[in-house]
Amino acid sequence: MTSPYGLHRVLEPAGVLPQQAWRLDASPGCGADEVVVDVERLNLDAASFRQLRERHGTGAALRRAVLDIVAERGKLQNPVTGSGGMLLGVVRAVGPASPLGLRVGQRIATLVSLTLTPLRITDGLAAWDGTTEQAPCAGTAVLFGRSVAAVLPADLPDELALSVLDVCGAPALTDRLVRRRAAEGRPVGSVLVLGGGGKSGSLSLAAARRAGASRVVALVPTPGEAARVQTSGLADEVVLADARDPVAVLAAVGRPVDLTVVCVDVPGCEHGAILATAEGGTVVFFSMATSFPAAALGAEGLAADVELLVGNGYVPGHAAFALELVRSEPAVRALFDHRQTAQA
């Protein structure tokens, strides 16, 4: 019996979920509700890649470190950071009971973390020089009944599609929250995006406006980024402040907003987000650098009656929604292209 959560693939310790497991069974036989993928590329999570590079440099030592993790654990979960990444590949086999709707031969990206994805590497990562987190890779991976994968669109470059899919939860949840307020008969009003010039930030700006927000504010850290977001037209107001400085954030935003979306991947943005949000409003945190106690105690200490949401990266339809935003909003695509050029 296979489990939709992949419990049958857990080798050690017994009885835990694949993400908590130390070691998974990564053999490429396809269970009844599983999908097996021929891997083309691994996309290491930024935190994991940084740690591994600082420890092992680039080249052979870094390759060896990743190979050792995968050989030992049956998945690419960095034991220091606990994080993983995603992968890109081609569907090799689809079990008769798989609910994912995939077909053999489709090129896909996994939207569940590598921390829970059974993985076997067969090429020694020979084609990876270790200078970026994008590792060309031959091998196999397994998806469960409850996994999530997106078919890669034919009309967008892989790099762009992957970088959109990586953050596709943020615009989908922003869309839902703005629409929910409208459906509840509360004024839709204003949305603030901390880090509005980034990937998840620019998508969230576009999603907020489409969903009907009447005042969309982007907060960014540098004049250069402010100019780019201003030019994009994605926000009604672009303000400049350090998101870690609550007093500066409040001053920059002025009138508090109904919904604040935190897309800044640095610690210490909780209080600014809370201060900038009106009573009865909502803050949604998409940054993995968010501190749970800082958010909870911060709101309490400020006597702020705001709803604080953990940004759940899974919203049904999120991948298609984000890809459609990039296709139809040239300004979003321009910001993504700029970031990729700047990184390269």
Next chain:
Amino acid sequence: MTSPYGLHRVLEPAGVLPQQAWRLDASPGCGADEVVVDVERLNLDAASFRQLRERHGTGAALRRAVLDIVAERGKLQNPVTGSGGMLLGVVRAVGPASPLGLRVGQRIATLVSLTLTPLRITDGLAAWDGTTEQAPCAGTAVLFGRSVAAVLPADLPDELALSVLDVCGAPALTDRLVRRRAAEGRPVGSVLVLGGGGKSGSLSLAAARRAGASRVVALVPTPGEAARVQTSGLADEVVLADARDPVAVLAAVGRPVDLTVVCVDVPGCEHGAILATAEGGTVVFFSMATSFPAAALGAEGLAADVELLVGNGYVPGHAAFALELVRSEPAVRALFDHRQTAQA
């Protein structure tokens, strides 16, 4: 000019909020929107007390450690744990512009953390032997315009009132969430409380049923606690499982619920809470041991479309609501009394 957030009391570093500050001005002069309190007792946060005791033992060394922190920082914020606690005292002065509605002579408990409350100690903590986190204390504390304090009820023992006030956010938010679902026309349905036998847990059970939940489930870790909750009648079902074991939690709960309230103060309860919650449902985390990445990545990894809420300890009216539950629900009071006896 005084700031409702207490910015005018921040000495170092300049421009941050009192909670982030290293040092506050704790002088007992009463600003226009401030309230000054004659302190009777400090209630150290459990994590802070544990750290201080492990480091300094009881008696003079422990007293000295606390006095040094307060002398240096102008507040009782443990530099190692970052946490504080609350205090009990009598209102000495009320500024003309204070919005808190307090009167001179009222006995109050502060519901904002000691980590942001200007505090001066004048008796050397001479009456505290350091064996419990309740420290008799003479001195002064300052409340800001946006602070929160509760007048201590005359009809309940201090110990009981303090221990209720300490967790009063959980039942108030549970009440709001259950009622909101009803108002939205979604079936009110089922509520699961992880740690249903504890303080915030038993209050949340009572709040859920009052708000109209038709199936209230308590999950507890031991047969003894299960028997007590069963006897209390606060839950329709009492189930036994380790909240850190997602697979066991799901098996124990059976049919997933609409709302899961996490009141278990140990790490690792995120995945069980998510698995036990139905699609479209809500999880609210009240435990400070909650890991933000574990919650966010857990939901994503399980492809769980659930709303994840950080348990904001501030909900308007929370103190009065929780005290009223204890007064009117003998079963809740019995569970509180049992815990206090068991601790003593």
